Amino acid sequence: DMQAIRAFDDKKTFQLFAGGETDGIFQFESGGMKQLLRQLGPDRFDDLIALNALFRPGPLGAGMGTTYVERRHGRDPVTYAFPVLEPILAPTYGVILYQEQVMQIASAIAGYTLGEADMLRRAMGKKDKAKMAKEKDKFIEQGKARGFESRKVSELFDLIEYFAGYGFNKSHSAAYAMVAYETAYLKANYRVEFMAGLLSTKSGRTDDVVKYIQDCRDQGIQVLGPDINESGLDFTITGDRQIRFGLRAVKGLGDSALEAILEARKAEGRFQDVFHALKSTD
DSSP states (O other): OOOOOOOOOOHHHHHHHHHOOOOTTOOOOOOHHHHHHHOOOSSSSHHHHHHHHHHHHHHHHHHHHHHHHHTTSSSSSOSSSSSSGHHGGGGTTTTTHHHHHHHHHHHHHHOOHHHHHHHHHHHHHHOOHHHHHHHHHHHHHHHHHTTTTHHHHHHHHHHHHHTTTTTTHHHHHHHHHHHHHHHHHHHHSSSHHHHHHHHHTTTHHHHHHHHHHHHHHHHTOOOEOOOTTOOOSSSSSEEETEEEGGGGGGGOOOOOHHHHHHHHHHHHHHEEEOHHHHHOOO
């Protein structure tokens, strides 16, 4: 019952993430993401939220992944343009990562209401140059009136405007992270069951079946070949760390043939030989 998971702090789950053992894990199974996982070594849910936002072309192209990792591990200093930004950016080690942070920054520095901050976020997302020029003047003027140095406020605006080209919504990233955590929790704690279920859902895609069977082997899980007397429609667990190949994944077998085989096996019992099977399914 996934609803029973309330504390997202399972050690085995985070060990799986940190090791990049994420084949079959929602949003986390690409080669580049696995590399980033190994570099970061996530050990808290916030790391998963950040990784969803970091692993996209914009942030990766800007080197934000490396910056986040180095600051996360204390190898690079965490800096803030203004001390007032620390509560906003401390969770992401001084890196502007989420659209919500842009809105909070506009409120803290330039006194924007949250409604005005959201309009700023939208203008940035649309790359409306005329609108942005007006917003920049407003941002600097209001920031100066609140006691902040104009030059640094201008630099901050340029930074968040650049960020807007790839900014990600944190609530979206958190929802992704939750699904990923639940998926990884199942793989970490019920590995054989998880892999059997995963293979079953991918039974119509041969490339995926091949990939996940190899993942099973890497984990010490044996995938037994299809057996007319043992296999069901789906991949099933048959013993300690053993999964039996599902008939639905056998290429070229249609639903009608599968139903006939299973119905005959139910009526006749185990097939003695190929002739018995053919006669029983005729």
